[in-house]
Amino acid sequence: MKEGPDIARIASLVGDPARANMLTALMDGGALTASELALEAGVSLPTASSHLAKLMDGKLLTVASQGRHRYYALSGTEVANMIEAISGVAAHSGPKRARPGPRDKSMREARVCYDHLAGDHAVAMFDRFVAEEIIVRDDEEIRLGPVGAGFFATIGIDTSTLGNSRRPMCRACLDWSVRRSHLAGSLGTAILDKILAEKWARRPAGSRVVEFTPPGRKAFEKLFLA
Amino acid sequence: MKEGPDIARIASLVGDPARANMLTALMDGGALTASELALEAGVSLPTASSHLAKLMDGKLLTVASQGRHRYYALSGTEVANMIEAISGVAAHSGPKRARPGPRDKSMREARVCYDHLAGDHAVAMFDRFVAEEIIVRDDEEIRLGPVGAGFFATIGIDTSTLGNSRRPMCRACLDWSVRRSHLAGSLGTAILDKILAEKWARRPAGSRVVEFTPPGRKAFEKLFLA
DNA sequence: TCCATGGTTCGATGGTAGTCGAAGCATTCT
DNA sequence: AGAATGCTTCGACTACCATCGAACCATGGA
Structure with missing residues (x-):
């Protein structure tokens, strides 16, 4: 009967x-494009746009237009x-979270998170990068480490060209299946590109799963998890 | 794409x-019947029952069966x-809360909250009861004060018969238009009953508004707000 | 034992909101 | 300028769910 703030309105948002996925994706404080x-969120662009408009209307998000990109972030x-x-x-509520993560094993192992690798393999790779000082993390910020440029050069990734764009080269992305960070940003994209270009893995259509071939997995481990 | 706890599920609850109203009604920690x-919530009983089942399913509520009543509370x-x-x-989001409360002035002044009086008048009455030690509040608990039984006897309410039922005689109910407590419980019901029995006020059908007649208001103020 | 009261279940109805394809703007790059 | 990319708007379709009346169970009192 008390009608305080319109709690139902924003709860329904x-x-x-789809909107919940968007919001959780932004929970790291970063900004993402539409x-x-x-x-x-797993929806088409028009649908997403509609949802984003609603979230904006509810003042849950802010937007920053940069060129032809629109970066949305939590408000x-x-x-x-x-x-x-x-x-x-x-x-506390949902179906027993005995298995925290996706039901799909292969998804948990390796999947693509928009344009970079996620899952167990990605987290392990990220950990190793940090241990070897290939990248360093300063709190929230992530940068190339002292031996980073050299390392990536040896595997055919030219980091000097990656810094150009407005997009950050390194970004931490929280892995939902492991609850730890993995590497996003243009460098993350470059790595995924290499994996696919070398045919170490392929992507079944219509899924985010990344399927490593047996030799591909070996090569990947040798290179990134040495 | 992280799919952590099913946040959308409970947010949609x-x-x-209707469900939001129910939940806010329970925000004082009390328990209410279906x-x-x-x-x-302003819905029919079947509808409410359906909503309650959903809230139970989401583990947002607990229920305690007492006789033929079912008392629901936040879990x-x-x-x-x-x-x-x-x-x-x-x-922060909604339409400017310049007017915190209902749009309807008469609602804010006096309305019925299920079986007792709410609104400005009810809050003023409650304050006076506390000031005069007609009732005393111990933190969350409310009891009849030293002069309480005598006071109510003079106005024709026999408090000795009100304590029998399982229902608490005194209960604090948070008034949403003033954000302060007013009196609920069987004593609150008895007072409302008296007001209506004396024809100091009447209830327009299909509304929660309580309309005092001019002499009725005088009598009410003399008796309860002296 | 029978009635009254509090709740839940069932079935049918209606409105609302999520969805996507196609088309339309805007910006940037060549 | 022209093409390509990123995003939004529009329109039509669909599916879900809130809603209530009526019937059904359960408890308590006479």
């Missing part, structure tokens, strides 16, 4: 799966707190 | 206006925190 969010910590609180309840 | 919640502080967090965002 979060209540749609197309990236469309992929994250503030209050929104993040809310998502966090909802997640807490959901964790 | 809160996203329905019919009370139906009135709070824990985590749920309350979530509602609180959502309210915070909603306050």
Whole structure:
């Protein structure tokens, strides 16, 4: 009967799966483009655009136009707190989270996260990069480490050309199946590109799964998990 | 694409206006019956029952069967925190809350909250009861004060018969238009009954508004707001 | 034992909101 | 300028779910 703030309105905004996916994708505080969010949410671009308009209308998101890109981000910590609180309840509620992650084993092992690799392999690779000081992480920020440029040069990735774009070369992306970070950004894209170019793995159509071939996996491990 | 806890599922539970009303009605930590919640939400009993089943399924509510009543309550502080967090965002988002409360002036002044009086008059009455030690509040608990039984006896309410039922005689109910407590429980019901029996006020059909007659208002003020 | 009251289930209805294809703007690169 | 990319708008379709009346169960009281 009390009708305080219109709680139902904004709860219903979060209540749609597509929008919820978008919001959680932005929970790291980063900004993503509409197309990236469309992929994250698993919907078409028009649909995503509609959802984004609704989220903007509810003031849950802010947008920054940069050239022909529109970068969407959470509008503030209050929104993040809310998502966090909802997640807490959901964790206690939902179907027993005995298996935290996707039902699909291969998805958990290796999948593509828009344009870079995610899953166990990606997290292991990220850890090794940090251990070897190929990349260094300063709190939230991630940069190429002292031996980084050299390392990537040896495997045919020219890091000097990756810094040009407005897009950050290195970005941390929280892996939902492992709950740890993996590498995104243009460098992450370059690595995924190489994996596919070398035919170490292929992507079954209509899925995010990345299927390594047996020799491909060996080569990948030798190169990135040495 | 991270698919952590099923946040959309429980957000959509809160996203329905009827359910949101129910949840906010329970935000004081109390327990209400299905019919009370139906009135709070402004829906029919079958509809309310369906919503309650869904909220139970999502583990947002607990239920305690007492006789033929079923008392629903929030399942824990985590749920309350979530509602609180959502309210915070909603306050920043929604249509300017210049007028915190109902658009209807008469509603804000006096209305019925299921079976007791709410609104400005009810809050003023509650304050006076506390000031005069007619009732005393111990934190969350409310009891009849030292002069309480005598006071109510003089106006024709026998408090000794009100304690029999399982229902608490005194209960605090948070008034949404003033954001302060008013009196619920069987004593609150008795007072409302008296007001209507004395014809100090009447209830237009199909509304929660309580319309005092001019002499009725005088009598009410003399008796309860002296 | 029978009635009254509080709740839930069932079935049918209607409205609303999510979805995508196609077309339309805007910006940037060649 | 022309082409390509990123994004939004429009229109039509669909599916889901909130809603309520009526019937059905359960408990408590006479």
